[in-house]
Amino acid sequence: MITLPPPPLDLLRGAALFLDFDGTLVDLVATPDAAAVDDALAALMARLVVALDGRVAIVSGRPVEGVRALFGNADFTISGSHGLEIAWPDGRHDRVERPMALDRIVTRMKAFATAQTGVLVEEKPLGAALHYRNLPAAESASTDLARSLAADAGLQLQTGKMMVEVRVPGADKGTALAAMMAAPTLAGHRPVFLGDDDTDEPAMVAAAAHGGAGILVGAVRATAAAYRLRSVAETRTWLTAATERVA
Structure with a gap:
């Protein structure tokens, strides 16, 4: 297994940042409902949005409304349900119909x-x-x-x-990343995606295809990521330092 290096601190300069939630920004807990956004994470997300001029998105398997409930009045883009829905900061909410x-x-x-x-x-x-x-x-x-x-x-x-x-079929985190990269506010920027799970691999591939990079969070495994952070705690520390470097 190839050992991946940690991401450089200047990786977010000029980038568009895409973040998985469970296992990336917060540790996995006993039940999905038990997950929470603490004050430190909320403050970090706010700093990222400012430092990257709004080029920040959560890309989750959770539904959009579930992510909103965790973050409150989020001023960043949210892709939920494995890419099947995208909620934009201007109030648009793209989604497919629920099958009976x-x-x-x-x-x-x-x-x-x-x-x-x-x-x-x-x-x-x-x-x-x-x-x-x-x-x-x-x-x-x-x-x-x-x-x-x-x-x-x-x-x-x-x-x-x-x-x-x-x-519902027809989308994944990779197609979601590509759709968001087509938005005027993100187009032309280099995507950086952080995720821990197999479900994040399509977004790792899409980030690389758009000239960016994926960052694997957690244990070493086969991945399309170019870099690796060992844990949620290390991920938050790196995001904090990378934000300060951009600012």
Whole structure:
């Protein structure tokens, strides 16, 4: 496995910054609802927005409204649901329609979770996920169920860290990054994407394709990233220092 260097502190000069949330800006916790934005992170995001003239976006598997609830009145772009929706600072909200099949899928998942104590169901506007981080032994059964539900409904199977999701197809974090880079405020700038999960790899590839770079957060693995930070704490420290360098 190739060892990736840490990103240089001047990487954000002239850049557009794209940030995953869970596992990148905050550590993974027992349940998705338990995640929180502390004062230090809120202040860091505010400094980034100012230093980069608004060229900052959160790119998450969480729905847009879920990210907004965490940050409050965010003055940055938010891409949610694995690229299926984008909320812009001017109030526009691009998204696809929710298929009715998701209601049936949620019902099946909840019945499964009731029988598998420790498995959690996360309902989303454009998907439904099974989280087995509290019951790793349920990985195989969770994946089998999700794969079957996705195939029956013609939806996409999305895997990730200790979770599996059935969601609307047609987008990913890479297509979201490309769509945001086409916006006048971001076009012509070099994208830098930070993420930790397999779901972040399309955005790593897209960042490189647009002349930028990806930064892997966490353990070494196969990745399209050019740089690596070892943890959420190290990521926040680097973002703070890189922001100061830009300012």
